[in-house]
Amino acid sequence: MARYNPKDVEPRxxxxxxxxxxxRARNDDPRPKYYVLEMFPYPSGRIHMGHVRNYxxxxxxxxxxxxxxxxxxxxxxxxxxxxxxxxxxxxxxxHPKGWTYENIAAMREQLKLxxxxxxxxxxxxxxxxxxxxxxxxxxxxxxxxxxxxxxxATVNWDPVDMTVLANEQVIDGRGWRSGALVEKKxxxxxxxxxxxxxxxxxxxxxxxxxxxxxxxxxxxxxxxRSRGLRFSFDFAGDAPNGFETGLEVYTxxxxxxxxxxxxxxxPEHPLAAQMAAADPKVAAFVAECRRGxxxxxxxxxxxxxxxxxxxxxxxxxxxxxxLPVWIANFILMDYGTGAVFGCPAHDQRDLxxxxxxxxxxxxxxxxxxxxxxxxxxxxxxxxxPGTIFRSGFMDGMSVExxxxxxxxxxxxxxxxxxxxxxxxxxxxxxxxxxxxCPIPVIHCPKCGVVPTPADQLPVILPDDVxxxxxxxxxxxxxxxxxxTCPRCSGEAERETDTLDxxxxxxxxxxxxxxxxxxxxxxxAAADRWLPVDQYIGGVEHAVLHLLYARFVTRALKxxxxxxxxxxxxxxxxxxxxxxxxxxxxxxxxxxxTQVVLEAEGATRRATLAETGESLIIGDIExxxxxxxxxxxxxxxxxxxxxxAARLFVMSDSPPERDVQWTTGGxxxxxxxxxxxxxxxxxxxxxxxxxxxxxxxxRRMTHKTIKAVTESVEQFRFNSGIAKLYEFLNVLKxxxxxxxxxxxxxxxxxxxxxxxxxxxxxxxxEACWSRIGGEGMIVDAAWPVxxxxxxxxxxxxxxxQINGRRRxxxxxxxxxxxxxVREKALADETVSVHLEGLTVRKVIVVxxxxxxxxxx
RNA sequence: GGGGACGUGGCGAAACUGGUAGACGCAGCGGACUUAAAAUCCGCAGCCGCAAGGUGUGUGGGUUCGAGUCCCACCGUCCCCACCA
Numbered sequence: 001m002a003r004y005n006p007k008d009v010e011p012r013x014x015x016x017x018x019x020x021x022x023x024r025a026r027n028d029d030p031r032p033k034y035y036v037l038e039m040f041p042y043p044s045g046r047i048h049m050g051h052v053r054n055y056x057x058x059x060x061x062x063x064x065x066x067x068x069x070x071x072x073x074x075x076x077x078x079x080x081x082x083x084x085x086x087x088x089x090x091x092x093x094x095h096p097k098g099w100t101y102e103n104i105a106a107m108r109e110q111l112k113l114x115x116x117x118x119x120x121x122x123x124x125x126x127x128x129x130x131x132x133x134x135x136x137x138x139x140x141x142x143x144x145x146x147x148x149x150x151x152x153a154t155v156n157w158d159p160v161d162m163t164v165l166a167n168e169q170v171i172d173g174r175g176w177r178s179g180a181l182v183e184k185k186x187x188x189x190x191x192x193x194x195x196x197x198x199x200x201x202x203x204x205x206x207x208x209x210x211x212x213x214x215x216x217x218x219x220x221x222x223x224x225r226s227r228g229l230r231f232s233f234d235f236a237g238d239a240p241n242g243f244e245t246g247l248e249v250y251t252x253x254x255x256x257x258x259x260x261x262x263x264x265x266x267p268e269h270p271l272a273a274q275m276a277a278a279d280p281k282v283a284a285f286v287a288e289c290r291r292g293x294x295x296x297x298x299x300x301x302x303x304x305x306x307x308x309x310x311x312x313x314x315x316x317x318x319x320x321x322x323l324p325v326w327i328a329n330f331i332l333m334d335y336g337t338g339a340v341f342g343c344p345a346h347d348q349r350d351l352x353x354x355x356x357x358x359x360x361x362x363x364x365x366x367x368x369x370x371x372x373x374x375x376x377x378x379x380x381x382x383x384x385p386g387t388i389f390r391s392g393f394m395d396g397m398s399v400e401x402x403x404x405x406x407x408x409x410x411x412x413x414x415x416x417x418x419x420x421x422x423x424x425x426x427x428x429x430x431x432x433x434x435x436x437c438p439i440p441v442i443h444c445p446k447c448g449v450v451p452t453p454a455d456q457l458p459v460i461l462p463d464d465v466x467x468x469x470x471x472x473x474x475x476x477x478x479x480x481x482x483x484t485c486p487r488c489s490g491e492a493e494r495e496t497d498t499l500d501x502x503x504x505x506x507x508x509x510x511x512x513x514x515x516x517x518x519x520x521x522x523x524a525a526a527d528r529w530l531p532v533d534q535y536i537g538g539v540e541h542a543v544l545h546l547l548y549a550r551f552v553t554r555a556l557k558x559x560x561x562x563x564x565x566x567x568x569x570x571x572x573x574x575x576x577x578x579x580x581x582x583x584x585x586x587x588x589x590x591x592x593t594q595v596v597l598e599a600e601g602a603t604r605r606a607t608l609a610e611t612g613e614s615l616i617i618g619d620i621e622x623x624x625x626x627x628x629x630x631x632x633x634x635x636x637x638x639x640x641x642x643x644a645a646r647l648f649v650m651s652d653s654p655p656e657r658d659v660q661w662t663t664g665g666x667x668x669x670x671x672x673x674x675x676x677x678x679x680x681x682x683x684x685x686x687x688x689x690x691x692x693x694x695x696x697x698r699r700m701t702h703k704t705i706k707a708v709t710e711s712v713e714q715f716r717f718n719s720g721i722a723k724l725y726e727f728l729n730v731l732k733x734x735x736x737x738x739x740x741x742x743x744x745x746x747x748x749x750x751x752x753x754x755x756x757x758x759x760x761x762x763x764x765e766a767c768w769s770r771i772g773g774e775g776m777i778v779d780a781a782w783p784v785x786x787x788x789x790x791x792x793x794x795x796x797x798x799x800q801i802n803g804r805r806r807x808x809x810x811x812x813x814x815x816x817x818x819x820v821r822e823k824a825l826a827d828e829t830v831s832v833h834l835e836g837l838t839v840r841k842v843i844v845v846x847x848x849x850x851x852x853x854x855x
Numbered sequence: 856g857g858g859g860a861c862g863u864g865g866c867g868a869a870a871c872u873g874g875u876a877g878a879c880g881c882a883g884c885g886g887a888c889u890u891a892a893a894a895u896c897c898g899c900a901g902c903c904g905c906a907a908g909g910u911g912u913g914u915g916g917g918u919u920c921g922a923g924u925c926c927c928a929c930c931g932u933c934c935c936c937a938c939c940a
Contacts, residue, residue: 217859218935226939251940264940304938330938340940348856349938423939542935597882604865604882652867652880660867664881672880674895710871719869722879729879798875803921805875843920849874853920 004677006641010762013776014115022778025119027514027525029071035529036062037509037568039537039545040077043125044084045103047110049577049623049661050538052633053649056759057574057717058536059116060650063758064712066117067782073529075512076111076118078104078125081132081436082501083161083177089435089467096435097463100127110634115642115761117778122515126504127435131511133458134520135504136440140451141559143441147193150449154268154334155428157185162470163432164189166500169544184290190439190497191426194551198223198422200565201550210570212656215542222543224423228252229407230337231416233263233313236322240271240311247271247313247325250336250421254410255402256343258391259364261354263313263341264306264326268333275309275327282307282327289329304353305329316415317392328353336421344381351381364391365399427548429500434465434473436498444485444492452494453486459494472496505545506552509535509567521561530562531569539573546571572715575658577649579629581618582606589628590615592663620660631661640670643760647672650759651721673763676728676756680749680767682735694744697734700727701748702790705783708755717759724756746771751783799824800851806833809850817844824850 017023038058041051062074085096104125112120124131142148156165160180164187169176194201202223205216231254232246239246247263265271267289276283285307306328315321323341330349331340344354345363354361363377365386372389388394393409394402407418430439438459440452452459462480465473474480474496485492507520513529514522537545546568553567582590590608595615598605606615623630636645648669653659704727711720731748734741749771757764757777768777792813797820799807807829811820821842824830830852837854844850 214859214935221858221936224936224939228940249940253940328938330940332939335939342940347940349940352938421939423936539934648880654868657868662867662881665867668880671895718867719879722869725879796875800875800921803919808875841920843874845874845921849921851874851920 004674004681004763004766006643006673006762007638009766010115010642013762013765014112016765016776017115017117017778020776022776023074023117023119024121025071025073025075027528031069031071033073033529034062034065034070034534035073035509035532036065036534037075037512037532037536039535039541040079040505040508041107042082042084043078043080043100043103043107045106047107047633049631049633049649051111052114052645053577053659054536054538054574055111055114055116056646056650057572057655057715058534059114059118059646059761060712060717060758061534061536062117063761063778064782066778067754067757067780069781072117073512074116074118075122076116076120077123077508077512078107078127079501079505079508080104080125080127081498081504083163083433083435085435086433086467090470093467095463097127097461100125100435113634113637113642114646117761122512124511124515126437126501126508129458129460131508131515132437132504133460134511134517135437135499135507136452136457136459137454138507138520138556138559138561139499139503140440140454140457141561142192142555143451145555145559147196147555148190149193150188150190152186152188153191153428154184155187155189156182157187159183161433162472164428164430166428166502187430189428189430190499191428192503192551192555194427194548195422195424197551197554198225198424199420200554201547204550204554204566208566208569208571211568212539212571212573215539215546215571215573218542219547222424222547225420226252226422227418227420228336229254229403229410229416230419230421231316231410233316233323233341236312236314240274242274243271246415247339248337248416249339249341250419251341253343253346253403254406255388255391255394255397255399256346256364257315257317257341257406258388258394259343259345259362260315260323260341261344261360261362262324262326262350263339264328264331264353266331266333266338267327267329269327269331269338271309271325271339272327282309285327289327304349304356306353306357308357316410316413324359326353326357334425335423345377346381346383348381348383351377351379355379362390364388427500427551429503430497431500432472432475432496433498434461434467436501437504438474439495439497439499441495442483442485442492443495444488444490446490447485447487447492450485450487450492456486474498502545502548503552506548507556509549510553510556510562519561521556523561523563526561527563530564531567534570534572535568536572536574538576542573572655574655575653576622577661578620578658579623579631579661580620581627581629583616583618584608584613585616589626591628592631597663622658623661636666640666641673641762643763644670644673647721647760650717653718655715655717672725672728673760676752676760676763676767679728679731680753680770693734694741697731697741697744697748698789699792700730701744701751702786704755705751705785706790709782709785712758721759724752724759727752727755753777754780754783795847797824797847798849799827799830800849801830801833801854803851806830817846820844820846820850824852 036058038054062072066072080100085100088094088099089096156170158165158175158178158180160178161175165175170182175182202220202225205220208216228251230250232248234246267286272286276286306326309325309327311325312322313325315323342350344351344361346365361377363375366372366375366389367384367386385399388397388402394405397405410416438461440457440459442450442452444450462477465477481494481496483492483494509532510521510526514525549567553562554565556562557565582595594609596607596609606617608615621627644666648666649659652665704723707723708720734745753764753767764777794810795813796808796810798805799809807827809823809827811823821844834854839852839854841853
């Protein structure tokens with residue numbers, strides 16, 4: 001018997017799959033389709049364990065569906081534009097293009113080692129002109145439809161990457177890549193009108209029943225729909241210039257209008273700007289507000305600041321009552337109208353502000369158990385339900401009734417309208433970077449913004465650029481941006497901004513259906529394959545990529561290029577690969593490969609291999625270079641084999657949860673691979689008769705088929721793998737030398753090989769070949785579960801007395817309740833425990849349990 | 856501040872719609888093989904107890920014949936959003 005040598009066996013099977021081109025998906029394949037996709041990687045140059053886990057999971061699904069007879073599309077590509085390539089260019093003087101394609105080549109080789117069932121013929125990178133040129137084509141169609149526009153806006157400026165960031169890319173006031181504090185800057189930028197689809201994007205979530213609730217909720221919160229009232233206050237006395245129709249505010253609490261004691265506007269509000277121009281005191285205040293940062297800590301610490309403008313507005317419901325207009329630092333210009341009315345009694349921010357500046361606090365919502373005469377608001381605003389009081393026509397109404405009544409009244413007065421407001425902003429897609437898809441428009445001094453004519457696409461990035469200075473290389477290229485206007489043939493300039501790389505990844509799944517198409521999307525191919533049946537990736541894209549992709553899919557559908565609204569019918573968000581960290585007493589991180597671990601009972605010790613120096617065992621964290629807790633996949637493949645690595649990252653934790661990489665764990669997986677092979681290699685078929693022992697094995701076989709199938713269907717790979725371990729342990733007890741089980745055993749081996757094939761495909765091929773399976777296992781059908789063969793003839797029922805397990809009885813399958821009851825009461829151990837007690841009740845749950853209630 | 860998820864052995868974790876808690880793996884312990892070690896194989900193992908038995912799924916209550924699972928309160932950890940009117 002030879003030891004199984006993955007280094008020898010695995011490459012052979014990969015070569016065999018490639019030789020037969022087994023994973024190529026054909027658009028004219030008549031079988032039902034199944035599209036499996038994992039979020040495509042950024043070509044950093046090296047794969048890491050996170051990739052191994054992500055792509056192994058997708059491969060399990062793809063191979064399982066293939067075995068079930070689906071026409072499976074499982075493609076791979078590269079999310080290849082972006083900052084790291086430019087950083088490399090600046091740091092090491094390499095060209096982003098060369099750097100990127102070299103990384104792709106290196107990573108492709110590493111990914112291929114994984115033995116994934118990928119159709120490599122469809123591979124592309126988003127930085128291929130054939131891809132981004134098509135992106136430019138649909139971008140111009142959206143421009144034509146008015147879904148793309150240009151405006152001056154205050155944007156998030158990352159001073160390190162020297163580019164604009166979308167709101168989604170600002171985390172706690174810092175750039176998501178650079179970590180630099182983001183600044184506010186006014187720039188003319190390109191936007192995609194995602195807000196046009198805000199409602200539809202929320203509605204659509206309802207149909208995504210195979211998405212995690214968490215992600216749907218995050219998207220819903222991100223879009224942030226709120227219903228309220230938009231209305232205008234008239235000014236008392238002369239209205240400022242441009243505000244003749246009043247000061248417009250937005251509120252979700254029109255029911256509290258009688259409790260209003262001030263109106264506040266944002267420091268960036270046009271009215272504030274106008275007053276600042278005339279009054280240095282106002283100007284100074286506005287400047288002070290602008291200084292505050294936007295990070296969490298700064299907002300937490302920031303005091304409410306306000307300045308009374310001296311202007312007053314008229315209360316819409318109370319004749320003669322006026323309210324002061326303040327400029328306040330806590331009002332956001334880009335939400336609602338940038339102005340609110342303050343009702344301190346029922347809003348905490350308004351209350352804090354009112355207490356600071358000594359403004360009236362007027363309760364108008366009375367909690368159920370409070371007394372109207374004595375109810376007061378102290379330091380906490382009351383935001384709960386209740387009855388409206390001190391509010392004229394709304395008195396006695398509930399909060400909800402009053403909201404509707406106030407909206408009706410304001411609408412009747414012609415002062416405003418019920419309105420829906422979203423937190424979601426339009427998607428700013430301009431990036432002042434080189435390594436991205438050029439925005440295909442031309443700026444003509446006479447004609448304005450002119451789309452690049454279709455026959456001049458793609459607008460290709462020039463290769464001859466320099467990175468010796470920060471900023472956008474396209475802007476300082478000597479010739480690239482100079483062109484002629486397609487309309488008037490006069491001198492004109494190309495747009496030098498490039499598109500946010502999230503645009504690239506918002507439609508690649510559609511391009512995979514026919515990457516060769518002369519149009520952006522081959523509609524027939526897209527109709528054939530979309531939506532993606534199972535999409536797999538990290539939860540960090542819950543609101544970025546996944547929201548953008550849903551939006552672009554809708555926009556392209558409205559353009560007639562796609563038929564689906566939702567690109568991903570099923571979504572799975574997988575957890576990360578983590579590793580324990582080790583550090584010297586000095587705090588210096590130490591790589592796992594240099595650490596020796598020992599255990600004494602429950603105590604674990606780590607020492608430095610070289611010196612024996614005692615190390616600190618730190619937290620378990622996501623593998624990262626900075627903590628030095630990374631394990632290189634290639635070294636693991638070399639040492640234990642690809643299958644062992646794939647098996648381990650899926651076996652130890654539920655797929656949605658983080659998995660902790662341990663040497664012991666992967667060694668265990670490697671041992672299992674060896675034991676599986678030994679079991680197959682040992683097998684020598686003998687006689688073929690089957691008896692009770694054979695039936696017992698057959699029952700186990702069919703129970704395992706059921707369990708593993710369900711595990712794969714429900715993304716519980718860890719449980720499925722555990723069942724396979726168990727199956728192997730049982731199988732060992734049924735050797736072919738025991739002639740009576742030979743037939744059942746050969747069925748068991750055949751089933752085992754096919755069940756494990758999605759997880760450890762190389763090993764499965766070797767086993768299949770060893771038992772003389774027909775063809776390759778990639779083409780073998782998934783085993784079929786036969787319930788009749790899984791039924792035990794006898795079963796063991798636990799017997800409880802007063803809910804405590806005391807004994808167990810053996811009964812025939814399907815035994816009647818009376819028989820079970822009788823047998824339970826007759827049981828010897830049961831009688832002992834029942835001594836001195838009276839049986840009051842016996843509960844028999846068929847096939848489950850017996851509980852005797854006695855006292 | 857708002858929203859959400861989760862708390863099970865030394866560790867990662869199982870447990871279908873309420874029905875034998877801890878499957879499977881890691882680490883551990885014992886044994887076989889070996890001159891020895893490694894590897895491999897066989898076995899033990901929640902905790903307390905020699906045993907009988909007791910006890911046990913973050914804490915405290917509740918519903919139920921029966922609760923890891925359902926309900927209430929609390930404690931803790933993690934994630935998302937955040938001066939969003």
